[in-house]
Amino acid sequence: MLLIRCPYCEMDRPELEFRYGGEAHVARPVNPMAESDESWAEFLYMRTNPKGLHAERWRHTSGCGRFFNAIRHTVTDRFVVTYKAGEPRPEVKP
Amino acid sequence: MRFGFINLLRQAFAGNEGWPEQWRSPEPKAAYDAVIVGAGGHGLATAYYMAKEHGLRNIAVVERGWLGGGNTGRNTTIIRSNYLWEESQGLYEHAMKLWEGLSQDFDYNVMYSPRGVMMLAHNIHDVQVFKRHVHANRLQGIDNEWLTTEQAKAFCPILNTDPRIRYPIIGAALQRRGGVARHDAVAWGYARAASALGVDIIQNCEVTAIRRGADGAVEALETSRGTIRTKKIGVVAAGHTSVVMGMAGVRMPLESYPLQALVSEPIKPIMPCVVMSNTIHAYMSQSDKGELVIGAGTDAYTSYSQTGGLHIASHTLDAICELFPVVRRMRMLRNWGGIVDVTPDRSPIIGKTPVPGLFVNCGWGTGGFKATPGSGHVFAHTVATGEPHPINAGFTLDRFRTGRLIDEAAAAAVAH
Numbered sequence: 001m002l003l004i005r006c007p008y009c010e011m012d013r014p015e016l017e018f019r020y021g022g023e024a025h026v027a028r029p030v031n032p033m034a035e036s037d038e039s040w041a042e043f044l045y046m047r048t049n050p051k052g053l054h055a056e057r058w059r060h061t062s063g064c065g066r067f068f069n070a071i072r073h074t075v076t077d078r079f080v081v082t083y084k085a086g087e088p089r090p091e092v093k094p
Numbered sequence: 095m096r097f098g099f100i101n102l103l104r105q106a107f108a109g110n111e112g113w114p115e116q117w118r119s120p121e122p123k124a125a126y127d128a129v130i131v132g133a134g135g136h137g138l139a140t141a142y143y144m145a146k147e148h149g150l151r152n153i154a155v156v157e158r159g160w161l162g163g164g165n166t167g168r169n170t171t172i173i174r175s176n177y178l179w180e181e182s183q184g185l186y187e188h189a190m191k192l193w194e195g196l197s198q199d200f201d202y203n204v205m206y207s208p209r210g211v212m213m214l215a216h217n218i219h220d221v222q223v224f225k226r227h228v229h230a231n232r233l234q235g236i237d238n239e240w241l242t243t244e245q246a247k248a249f250c251p252i253l254n255t256d257p258r259i260r261y262p263i264i265g266a267a268l269q270r271r272g273g274v275a276r277h278d279a280v281a282w283g284y285a286r287a288a289s290a291l292g293v294d295i296i297q298n299c300e301v302t303a304i305r306r307g308a309d310g311a312v313e314a315l316e317t318s319r320g321t322i323r324t325k326k327i328g329v330v331a332a333g334h335t336s337v338v339m340g341m342a343g344v345r346m347p348l349e350s351y352p353l354q355a356l357v358s359e360p361i362k363p364i365m366p367c368v369v370m371s372n373t374i375h376a377y378m379s380q381s382d383k384g385e386l387v388i389g390a391g392t393d394a395y396t397s398y399s400q401t402g403g404l405h406i407a408s409h410t411l412d413a414i415c416e417l418f419p420v421v422r423r424m425r426m427l428r429n430w431g432g433i434v435d436v437t438p439d440r441s442p443i444i445g446k447t448p449v450p451g452l453f454v455n456c457g458w459g460t461g462g463f464k465a466t467p468g469s470g471h472v473f474a475h476t477v478a479t480g481e482p483h484p485i486n487a488g489f490t491l492d493r494f495r496t497g498r499l500i501d502e503a504a505a506a507a508v509a510h
């Protein structure tokens with residue numbers, strides 16, 4: 001069970017209070033009609049899936065209910081930092 | 095040395111001291127005609143069929159750890175072909191037919207046991223979905239039949255069919271030809287047979303880079319045991335596919351999740367078949383050693399940790415205890431995780447990539463073991479000839495661009 005810090009509630013809470021939301025910073029196309037098949041495939045299906053630091057979305061479903069982002073190491077599952085939605089990805093060392 | 099009667103007799107009298115090593119452990123050569131990355135069941139099967147059916151003998155399988163040490167050694171060994179779509183039925187049924195003759199084919203007992211796979215229905219949605227599968231399978235000549243609750247109970251007597259439990263069993267779909275096989279023996283059998291045909295299996299050899307020429311085609315693999323030149327690379331790296339493909343600059347529609355399994359202490363036979371329940375998320379069979387083999391689910395988040403959260407496993411045990419009250423007081427001996435590579439449509443990717451000479455076989459998600467022989471067979475054809483076999487023609491990487499997905503989400507063994 002992971003302990004996750006919600007950046008809105010500013011508390012460490014157990015993983016069961018949260019829902020995972022997949023890779024973070026995947027921007028939805030601004031003008032969908034102008035996108036090619038390749039860029040749709042990239043947006044919908046292609047994922048970074050790194051072995052190492054991963055920027056990902058979480059939602060504090062059983063708490064404040066808000067989406068936020070986290071950087072987690074996918075080998076150790078250690079959370080390096082969590083930050084509010086809309087903030088840029090922070091520079092962190094592994 | 096073959097496992098024939100004369101040799102068995104001779105070795106029995108010689109105290110079984112004279113059996114040779116089952117496969118060679120050669121040093122890597124400077125160059126091969128083709129290299130498979132990943133010595134799991136699928137990779138070894140690929141190499142075996144490339145050597146046997148396509149006459150390619152100057153080939154190698156490179157493996158970061160030891161052969162069969164990844165998901166091949168971590169799965170719950172269930173074999174079935176009762177998938178919904180024609181493409182999947184073709185692929186998994188191809189594998190099923192190969193399972194049936196596999197031990198004879200390469201003279202190694204994989205303990206394939208078609209003891210029946212029964213999938214439980216707990217609600218109206220399950221009934222409708224499973225009946226749809228039964229009809230779709232029978233149209234393709236694949237066995238799958240609908241059972242009433244009483245028939246399910248007769249097929250697996252330890253099942254709790256009490257209508258008052260939280261998720262009562264209201265029917266089941268049964269594939270009688272489904273069953274289990276000994277997972278390690280599958281890897282060992284393919285390794286032994288491939289090695290005998292001249293395939294070099296190189297363990298403890300981690301790929302660190304994929305070198306491409308000016309035309310973009312693959313030229314060589316950089317490994318922890320030196321450079322290996324080759325014009326063809328087949329990546330069969332399961333949970334690490336995204337990492338390996340990234341070395342060639344190819345982004346994959348994959349996410350890697352931990353998937354857990356457990357085994358109990360060994361007991362006398364109580365379980366005559368495989369029982370699966372998607373809805374309450376549990377499946378169980380009994381190994382020939384007597385351990386109950388139990389499959390749990392994936393974690394919610396991507397990870398390469400090969401462990402997984404304890405609450406996932408205990409959630410599955412809740413369901414197991416409800417379905418099989420007889421096992422409630424048993425102890426679990428081991429619990430582990432494997433990293434599975436999941437595609438958006440839950441179907442594998444077997445075919446060419448945008449990089450000339452680079453082929454990929456991945457995305458088997460939570461259910462790749464059952465396909466091992468078929469996967470290796472069609473991927474061998476793909477790598478050897480450069481074009482897909484008709485059976486894997488639809489399982490392209492390009493389908494995520496064209497939109498021709500093979501949406502098997504409902505057919506997966508576990509809920510995603």
